[in-house]
Amino acid sequence: MKKVNGHEIISLFEQWSPKRYAEDWDPVGLHIGQLNRTVQKVLVTLDVNEAVVDEAIEQGANLIIAHHPPIFQPLKHIWTDTPQGRLIEKCIKNDLSVYAAHTNLDVAPGGxxxxxxxxxxxxxxxxxxxxVSDPLYKLAVFCPADYADDLREALGNAGAGALGDYAGCSFSSTGIGRFTPITGADPFIGKVGKSESVPEERIEVILPGPIRNKVLQAMLAAHPYEEPAYDFFVLDQRTEQxxxxxxxxxxxxxxxxxxxxxxxxxxxxxxxxxxxxxxxxxxxxxxxxxxxxxxxxxxxxxxxxxxxxxxxxxxxxxxxxxxxxxxxxxGHHVEKVMIEGVAKRMQKECTDKGFDVTFIQSAIDTEPFTFLQ
Structure with a gap:
């Protein structure tokens, strides 16, 4: 099992519940501490109060993932003789970081x-x-015909060409690519100073915006040319809302x-x-x-x-x-379902990645109301 830091855990979490899903007024993300340290235990909670912080310390947690942000309005000062200041001080003194996923976790599928x-x-x-809905993009890339199948496979593995219940969707057309390597080039095909004509395929795939960089990197890694020719087009179509x-x-x-x-x-x-x-x-x-x-x-x-x-x-x-x-x-407190839901999902995803980290479900009841019969 691999030791991990907070960045690796939160990066995995945000693949599921990215901050861009949150409402613009919502202060999601890291609230207290840092994500550079090694994390062995993560406490998942609905709210962050002093009892929850004490629980995290007792359990040996290094990171808290909460639904409700503990710092909702910007702070002008931190007075450690106030309840909020005392909570922040206790977290910092115990190397305990706090991350909040609020409306982005409400929106996220499975949230x-x-x-x-x-x-x-x-x-x-x-x-x-x-x-939330994202624009779809079309990538059109030109590739020597003999390498087109490998490139299509790489694009599909990166998530491009996934349409509804279908994967690996693409369209190809054939033509002739022409180029002349100049001094300083290291051509995969041809020689410096000599014009070349190569049978090529134009491969087109559809992809959602959030994976554009991932698909681009996969294409560049798989393409045989040092300077591949490609275009990205923004489409009127959008992803599922x-x-x-x-x-x-x-x-x-x-x-x-x-x-x-x-x-x-x-x-x-x-x-x-x-x-x-x-x-x-x-x-x-x-x-x-x-x-x-x-x-x-x-x-x-x-x-x-x-x-x-x-x-x-x-x-x-x-x-x-x-x-x-x-x-x-x-009541508002029914959102406590996220404690079990987040802990179980993240434990499975981290285990699948080989991450040496344990997710703990908070046992502290943060419901502020008492109901009289």
């Missing part, structure tokens, strides 16, 4: 909202509120009241708030981790019968009632 939707056993999932929230259907309809009890049980919360006719039949469900008041209309536009989200305010609840959209509010 918070998918975890919640799977907990509720929703089917036929789609994005509720699209926020990603975004906040998920919408899906229940296997069988149930009443709003029955569904509320189901949510309470499955998401392991002590209470829920319900808006709407308890006897209303619900089948299509929208779910959004965190605060959902701003997304009531998005849920309704998607045809949801009920919207599951936290922090629903009074007036938003009234609006939902007027538009006949049921509301189940299990």
């Amino acid at each position: 918070v909202n998918d975890l919640l939707a799977h907990k509720l056993q929703l089917r036929q999932l789609e994005v509720m509120e699209p926020t 990603l975004g906040l929230g998920r919408v899906g259907v229940l296997e069988e309809p149930m009443s709003l009241k029955e569904f509320g009890s189901y949510v309470k049980s499955v998401l392991d919360v002590p209470a829920i708030r319900l808006v709407g006719d308890p006897d209303k039949q619900v089948r299509k469900v929208a779910v959004l981790g965190g605060s959902g008041s701003k997304y009531i209309r998005a849920a309704k536009r998607k045809g949801a019968d009920v919207f599951v989200s936290g922090d629903i305010d009074f007036h938003s609840a009234q609006d939902a009632e007027l538009m006949d959209l049921g509301i189940i509010d299990p």
Whole structure:
């Protein structure tokens, strides 16, 4: 097993949940410490409070991955006799770094909202509120015909040519490439000062923007020429849209009241708030981790019968009632599903990479509310 530092772990994490998925107001990324040190244990938590920091120290963790950023507003000073200053001081003194993945983890496939939707056993999932889509690119590269198959394979291995359920998609046309190596060249074909004509193929592949550099490097490494001729074109087509929230259907309809009890049980919360006719039949469900008041209309536009989200305010609840959209509010803290989800996924990915690191699920309950019966 290979010892790793924080950069290697976070680089792997950001292949799944890149920071560019986050909302522009969201301070995701490294909050405290550094990523240059060797990391042997990572604590995954929803929130970072002093009890969680103490837990990380006791467990011997070198890095915390949290969902909620511990420093949300820019700091003008750090006073270590305040709760936040004391937390930062304790992290620094114990060489404990803190990294936050917030709305980018909400958007990421397999992230918070998918975890919640799977907990509720929703089917036929789609994005509720699209926020991210990337342009597609086309790479056109010219290659000697005898080497075209090897180049196509290298491009496919780098992720180019993946369209829907198909991999290795490409188009080729043939022609004649002409060139004259000049002094200083080290030509793969031909001699300096002599014009050459070579049967070549023009290979075209489609690729998403985020892997453009990876595909380019793969092409340059596999191409036999020292100066390959190629073009990148930006296409009007875009990748699959990603975004906040998920919408899906229940296997069988149930009443709003029955569904509320189901949510309470499955998401392991002590209470829920319900808006709407308890006897209303619900089948299509929208779910959004965190605060959902701003997304009531998005849920309704998607045809949801009920919207599951936290922090629903009074007036938003009234609006939902007027538009006949049921509301189940299990609280903000249901995002705790990310603790197990992130820890298990990252443990598997790091193990597959041969990384010598252990992911620990925080056992600290950071729910600030106490519910009286």
